[in-house]
Amino acid sequence: MSQTLQSVRGMNDILPDEAEFWELFEDTIRSWLKSYGYRPIRMPIVEPTPLFKRAIGEVTDIVEKEMYSFEDSLNGEQLTLRPEGTAGCVRAVIQHGLANQVPRRLYYIGQMFRHERPQKGRYRQFHQVGVESIGFAGPDIDAEMILMGARLWADLGLDGIELQINSLGQSEERAQHRAALIAYFEEHAEILDEDAKRRLYTNPLRILDTKNPALQDMCAAAPKLIDYLGEASLAHFEGVQRVLRDAGVPFVINPRLVRGLDYYNLTVFEWVTDKLGAQGTVCAGGRYDGLVEQLGGKSTPACGFAMGVERLIALIKESGGEPASPAPDVYVVHQGDDAARLAFRVAEGLRDQGINVLLHCGGGSFKSQMKKADGSGATFAVVIGDDEAATGEAQLKSLREEGVEQRKLKVDDLAEAIIGQLIDSDEEE
Ligand code: ATP
Ligand code: MG
Numbered sequence: 210m211s212q213t214l215q216s217v218r219g220m221n222d223i224l225p226d227e228a229e230f231w232e233l234f235e236d237t238i239r240s241w242l243k244s245y246g247y248r249p250i251r252m253p254i255v256e257p258t259p260l261f262k263r264a265i266g267e268v269t270d271i272v273e274k275e276m277y278s279f280e281d282s283l284n285g286e287q288l289t290l291r292p293e294g295t296a297g298c299v300r301a302v303i304q305h306g307l308a309n310q311v312p313r314r315l316y317y318i319g320q321m322f323r324h325e326r327p328q329k330g331r332y333r334q335f336h337q338v339g340v341e342s343i344g345f346a347g348p349d350i351d352a353e354m355i356l357m358g359a360r361l362w363a364d365l366g367l368d369g370i371e372l373q374i375n376s377l378g379q380s381e382e383r384a385q386h387r388a389a390l391i392a393y394f395e396e397h398a399e400i401l402d403e404d405a406k407r408r409l410y411t412n413p414l415r416i417l418d419t420k421n422p423a424l425q426d427m428c429a430a431a432p433k434l435i436d437y438l439g440e441a442s443l444a445h446f447e448g449v450q451r452v453l454r455d456a457g458v459p460f461v462i463n464p465r466l467v468r469g470l471d472y473y474n475l476t477v478f479e480w481v482t483d484k485l486g487a488q489g490t491v492c493a494g495g496r497y498d499g500l501v502e503q504l505g506g507k508s509t510p511a512c513g514f515a516m517g518v519e520r521l522i523a524l525i526k527e528s529g530g531e532p533a534s535p536a537p538d539v540y541v542v543h544q545g546d547d548a549a550r551l552a553f554r555v556a557e558g559l560r561d562q563g564i565n566v567l568l569h570c571g572g573g574s575f576k577s578q579m580k581k582a583d584g585s586g587a588t589f590a591v592v593i594g595d596d597e598a599a600t601g602e603a604q605l606k607s608l609r610e611e612g613v614e615q616r617k618l619k620v621d622d623l624a625e626a627i628i629g630q631l632i633d634s635d636e637e638e
Contacts, residue, residue: 219325219333234365234522235318238338241361245353247314247340252297254320258287264296264500266471268412275323290322293470294339295497295513296504302343303506311344311509318518330488330520340494341513343501348445351476351496351512352452358480358492358514359458365521367482367528370491372458374478375466376446377495378438386437387413397427417467433464445475472497476512484527485520492516536586537565538631540608542578547598555591555603555620562624564631583608588634589627609634 216222223231258278265271277290291297294317302308302315318338325331340357342350355372362370377383390413394401401409405416405424417428438446453460460478468477477495485491494514501509539559543552556568567585569578575594582590592604592615603620605627607613618626 217333219327221332221334230522230526231518234518234525237364238318238361241357241364242316242340245314245357247316250298250301250315250317251319252291252294252301252317254291254322255288256291256297256300258289260296260300260504261289261292264299264470264472264504265293266412268408268415269471270415270469271323275325277322277324291320292323293321294319294337294515295341295470295472295500298339298341298513299343299500299504299506299511303501303504308343308501308506308509313343314341315343316340328488330485330517330523332519336518337515338518339513339515341511343511344509345512346498346510347496347512348448348476349452351445352449352456354494354512354514355449355453355460355478356456356458359456362480365525366530367521367524369484370480370482370524372453372460372478372480373463373466374449374453374460374476375463376435376438376442377467377474377477378434378442379474380499382437382439382442383414383434386432386434389432389437390414390416393431400424400427412471414467415469417465418469428465431465434467435462435464442475449476468493468495472500472503474498478514482524485523488520490517491520491524536588537567538587539564539566539589539591539627540582540585540587541566541568541591541593542575542582543569543593544572544575544578545595545598548593548595551598551601551603551620552591552593555593555623558620559591559624559627562628564624564627588631591623 261276262272271292276292279288280286281288298315298317302313307313316339319336320334321337322334324333327333340354342354358372362368391409394405394409394413394416400423402421402424405419408415416424417431419428450460466477466479473495475496475498478493479490480492481489482491483489492514494512496510496512498510501507501511541552541556543549552568556566559566567587569581579590588607588609590606590608592606597603597617601620602617603623604615604617605623606615607630616626
């Protein structure tokens, strides 16, 4: 007996009801991004493995245990399914010389891959909207990127998403803090878990990002990076906060917010909801001034953020958001060879006029076709039988209004009649 094949664990099919919801979401996203001057960029889903190791950092959850990496057996290249978009975006900016034309505001929407334990809000294939601004030193752009989030939540009808911000300062400041942090963790060596022990000397800041409940209190009392920031870093952080205060966007400073990727400096932020259980971060980002140079480009400041599409869609649903009705305007019912040929002509002709048409395919009795027409939610049925085919006519039947007579019309007059009635019924609503 052959076994039924299933999708890969943690990688979901998005079925039509759901996919329509996603398209609406993406429409909102695109017009929101346009209103801030962002332009699309599309990168490959597969990149050379060293790109992610260099950009994200060797001692991070993503690079240590979450990447889908493989050797292309045809030529021996080491490749990885992208776990995030910033690395590839910066690679593309450098490769195509866009870094010479900075500043740039760029965005992308697409699949990311991480081998994590699948659970609500955490999948192995998921989607991000990534937003990157290259060539701006901030803090104005950092603040604008945060304000963008606030506007999007309003556009999507979402409330109660808390903004957390922090500053990671510059590498010299992090180095001083790091020494204090190692000393502190050494004092608490007996409670450190495996991950924490392994990272104690390679990347102690990462320990603060732990999800282990047993370490939370100890991490909360650890030396705070913000206490090691110099004047310039503090001024940058203050600059971001000033814009937020002026715009009336509330925030909390979370000194433990360090992000899971190594390329960040200065401003980092997360938007967090308590309505999705443990996976509450719907949007996260920050400044990454060192990354362009680190990937071989000329030193260029930059800042960006990524939103988890699955989590945002779950939140929209949680808040009572409804997908729009996907119903077509017209369902074309037909029987007989001549009728079928005319039906195709009619359907294409109506589409030429901007009408959404479902053409019945697969035959069947008039009765069963009419059932399908009803079930489709269409406003009208156009019915073509042998008689109509012989005279170049069709029956136009309203599927939503009771007691409206079915009318026989010349096929060339259908579009006008349909558009007229669609407009009438719009006005009545
Ligand atoms: P988390 O702390 O939840 O693991 P992260 O710090 O790994 O998140 P980022 O790499 O900053 O996340 O990704 C930005 C956003 O992408 C997250 O805030 C989240 O909304 C979404 N995201 C990250 N990983 C996943 C996943 N495995 N499944 C679904 N969404 C995800
Ligand atoms: Mg993660």
